[in-house]
Amino acid sequence: MSVTLDESQVIGEQKRSYVRDMFARIAPRYDLLNSLLSWRIHHYWRGVAAREARLRPGDIALDVCTGTADLALRLARQVGEQGKVIGVDFCLPMLQRGWQKVRQRGRQEQITLILADALQLPFASDTFHAVTVAFGIRNVADIRAAFAEMWRVLQPGGRVVCLEFSLPRLQPFRALYELYFYRLLPRIGALFSHGDAYLYLPTSVRYFPERERLAQIMQEVGFTEVQWRELTLGIVCIHSGVKP
Numbered sequence: 001m002s003v004t005l006d007e008s009q010v011i012g013e014q015k016r017s018y019v020r021d022m023f024a025r026i027a028p029r030y031d032l033l034n035s036l037l038s039w040r041i042h043h044y045w046r047g048v049a050a051r052e053a054r055l056r057p058g059d060i061a062l063d064v065c066t067g068t069a070d071l072a073l074r075l076a077r078q079v080g081e082q083g084k085v086i087g088v089d090f091c092l093p094m095l096q097r098g099w100q101k102v103r104q105r106g107r108q109e110q111i112t113l114i115l116a117d118a119l120q121l122p123f124a125s126d127t128f129h130a131v132t133v134a135f136g137i138r139n140v141a142d143i144r145a146a147f148a149e150m151w152r153v154l155q156p157g158g159r160v161v162c163l164e165f166s167l168p169r170l171q172p173f174r175a176l177y178e179l180y181f182y183r184l185l186p187r188i189g190a191l192f193s194h195g196d197a198y199l200y201l202p203t204s205v206r207y208f209p210e211r212e213r214l215a216q217i218m219q220e221v222g223f224t225e226v227q228w229r230e231l232t233l234g235i236v237c238i239h240s241g242v243k244p
């Protein structure tokens with residue numbers, strides 16, 4: 001069966017409900033698929049992103065689009081027992097999987113998961129020492145508005161860290177990667193999950209702003225010291241910035 005994806009589901013007004021429903025469907029298999037399709041490298045990527053947040057024991061951190069809470073769990077290690085991590089996501093089944101993991105690892109005292117929209121964060125301004133988002137910003141309907149919300153809830157001096165897929169620039173690696181990402185990955189994903197979910201992944205990466213453009217949006221929102229680093233030959237990028 002061939003599955004197609006309407007452009008409006010990736011960049012248009014249908015995106016919010018499309019994305020939430022899709023993650024609700026794949027939530028039970030999300031962690032397995034992540035490991036399978038990234039060959040487990042995603043653990044390394046999240047580890048680097050967590051360190052970029054430069055949290056200290058006792059800090060309070062927010063992980064936006066937290067999903068099954070992998071990055072929130074890593075942040076919890078950094079803020080220690082006196083610190084707090086809040087994870088926010090608008091998809092309940094993803095948060096439920098996340099909460100199972102939080103409990104299994106005995107982090108219930110440190111981590112709170114909240115059902116909320118990244119575009120309307122239910123927190124006072126100037127609250128967090130760091131705000132992170134991993135593989136989430138590509139999925140929000142308005143990237144600029146999401147960064148503006150992250151900026152608002154950060155304390156002055158706090159850091160934003162954004163881990164997201166990008167496309168490698170070095171040939172011939174790029175050509176090989178495109179073959180994997182656009183041709184093989186959706187087929188492997190479809191075997192384990194609902195047909196269009198892993199068509200959405202490469203399509204959304206194709207529409208996602210280039211590294212330079214993302215940095216520019218962050219600067220326009222008000223972040224300073226904006227920089228990015230590529231990991232794994234540019235398969236993912238970590239952007240960071242500071243609220244002055």
Ligand SMILES: C[S@@+](CC[C@H](N)C(=O)[O-])C[C@H]1O[C@@H](n2cnc3c(N)ncnc32)[C@H](O)[C@@H]1O
Nearest residue numbers: 023065066067089090091094117118134135139
């Ligand atoms: C690819 S998953 C990433 C989950 C997790 N951060 C990780 O690294 O595995 C994207 C998550 O973003 C969430 N999401 C997308 N748009 C959102 C929004 N506007 N508000 C809150 N969560 C959102 C989805 O529900 C989904 O759980």
